[in-house]
Amino acid sequence: MFSVLLNNNSFEVESNCTLSQIIDIAGFAEQTIAVAINGEFVPKSAYTNTALQVADQIDIVKPIGGG
Amino acid sequence: MNSNASKDDLLTLYDEQFSSRFLLGTALYRSPVEMCDAIKASGSEFITLSLRRQNPQQNDGDAFWQMIKETGCKLLPNTAGCRSAKEAINLAEMSRELFSTPWIKLEVIGDDYNLQPDPFELVIAATELIKRGFKVLPYCTDDLVLCLRLQDAGCQALMPWGAPIGTGQGLLNKYHLNSLRERISDIPLIIDAGIGSPSQAAAALEMGYDAVLLNTAVAKADNPVLMARAFSQAITAGRNGYLAGLMQRRQTASPSTPVLGQPFWQQHQGSNQ
Numbered sequence: 001m002f003s004v005l006l007n008n009n010s011f012e013v014e015s016n017c018t019l020s021q022i023i024d025i026a027g028f029a030e031q032t033i034a035v036a037i038n039g040e041f042v043p044k045s046a047y048t049n050t051a052l053q054v055a056d057q058i059d060i061v062k063p064i065g066g067g
Numbered sequence: 068m069n070s071n072a073s074k075d076d077l078l079t080l081y082d083e084q085f086s087s088r089f090l091l092g093t094a095l096y097r098s099p100v101e102m103c104d105a106i107k108a109s110g111s112e113f114i115t116l117s118l119r120r121q122n123p124q125q126n127d128g129d130a131f132w133q134m135i136k137e138t139g140c141k142l143l144p145n146t147a148g149c150r151s152a153k154e155a156i157n158l159a160e161m162s163r164e165l166f167s168t169p170w171i172k173l174e175v176i177g178d179d180y181n182l183q184p185d186p187f188e189l190v191i192a193a194t195e196l197i198k199r200g201f202k203v204l205p206y207c208t209d210d211l212v213l214c215l216r217l218q219d220a221g222c223q224a225l226m227p228w229g230a231p232i233g234t235g236q237g238l239l240n241k242y243h244l245n246s247l248r249e250r251i252s253d254i255p256l257i258i259d260a261g262i263g264s265p266s267q268a269a270a271a272l273e274m275g276y277d278a279v280l281l282n283t284a285v286a287k288a289d290n291p292v293l294m295a296r297a298f299s300q301a302i303t304a305g306r307n308g309y310l311a312g313l314m315q316r317r318q319t320a321s322p323s324t325p326v327l328g329q330p331f332w333q334q335h336q337g338s339n340q
Contacts, residue, residue, distance in 0.1 A: 066092060
């Protein structure tokens with residue numbers, strides 16, 4: 001087990017956890033989202049193959065009004 | 068110029084044409100329904116939106132997204148809040164994937180007090196995003212050299228501010244804005260930010276600016292739907308005024324009614340007798 005930050009909240013994950021899995025665990029599955037890890041965009045096609053690392057900072061964003 | 072000039076007078080941005088010269092934001096409305104009604108009243112075809120962290124239990128993002136899609140408008144995601152080229156580039160990539168669009172309103176903020184764009188990071192980000200195939204509309208200051216650099220980077224339209232975001236102070240530096248329009252005449256210029264009233268939008272179009280992008284002035288009006296319509300009419304009026312050709316300003320009065328044949332006038336009155 002190790003910790004990552006997801007939208008600035010701490011999450012404990014299994015050592016072989018993938019990005020796809022934490023998206024499910026955090027409740028974002030089936031939602032309209034885009035993702036970055038440590039400030040770098042991660043395309044949807046890479047979710048299942050992206051293994052999380054210790055202290056990764058994950059940003060999951062959704063549409064919102066903007067000017 | 069014919070009387071229906073506005074019907075045939077299209078705005079071209081990156082080889083795409085728009086009949087409306089009014090780009091509208093989707094933030095700050097009192098309700099999503101009010102937002103949609105205002106968008107409809109504005110006649111806008113191009114609306115801005117953004118991405119933010121949200122709690123997965125909140126369905127606001129998905130509900131908002133569904134309503135936005137139903138407007139049928141073209142989407143212009145922004146990079147609001149980004150403070151470096153790296154942040155803006157990555158948020159642009161996230162927006163391109165989520166919204167399925169190459170359009171990006173590029174914002175890189177350099178100062179928290181007046182939300183002034185960071186010119187150095189902006190050029191870096193614009194250069195990279197153009198290389199990656201984005202259609203970049205950079206939110207920039209009215210600095211001529213910065214705008215020339217952004218054009219050199221490949222931007223096919225620029226969006227200088229009228230005044231800082233959300234201030235409603237209108238076109239604060241008309242000298243700079245006039246200079247920009249005179250020097251950069253080959254690509255569209257859009258006034259983005261600072262517009263507070265329909266008359267200010269009309270003034271921008273009368274100066275030769277191609278379009279206006281705003282949000283707060285409509286969303287925070289007592290009646291956003293009526294204000295959206297007012298801005299639409301003002302933008303059309305300003306554009307038509309520009310196309311029609313404004314008269315030259317003069318320092319001295321010049322009578323519009325013919326002097327010849329003036330009644331009650333006698334020869335001796337003109338000779339100080």
